[in-house]
Amino acid sequence: MEIVMSTATLDRKAVKRAIFHVQPCDGTDGNKWDLHKFRTSKHQYFRTQKEALAAAHVAVGSQPAHVVMHARDGHAYREFDLN
Known part of the structure; x- marks a missing residue:
């Protein structure tokens, strides 16, 4: 028996x-700097913002991801996609 998923599901x-x-x-x-993966309890801490961004690149590998940069007051000032 072959299972076929609809195109919408894929x-x-x-x-x-x-x-x-x-x-x-x-x-x-x-x-x-805190790198937090949304919808998880996973946090990684780094000395610089650049190190945190590099870790995000490594964590996603070849998968698509979205990064949100926050200021000290908590507001998001930059967002971008990886891959």
């Missing part, structure tokens, strides 16, 4: 992408 699965938030934080050991 399109929805293909569009789903990871969302990462990069935001300043008051971390320990000089870590001032």
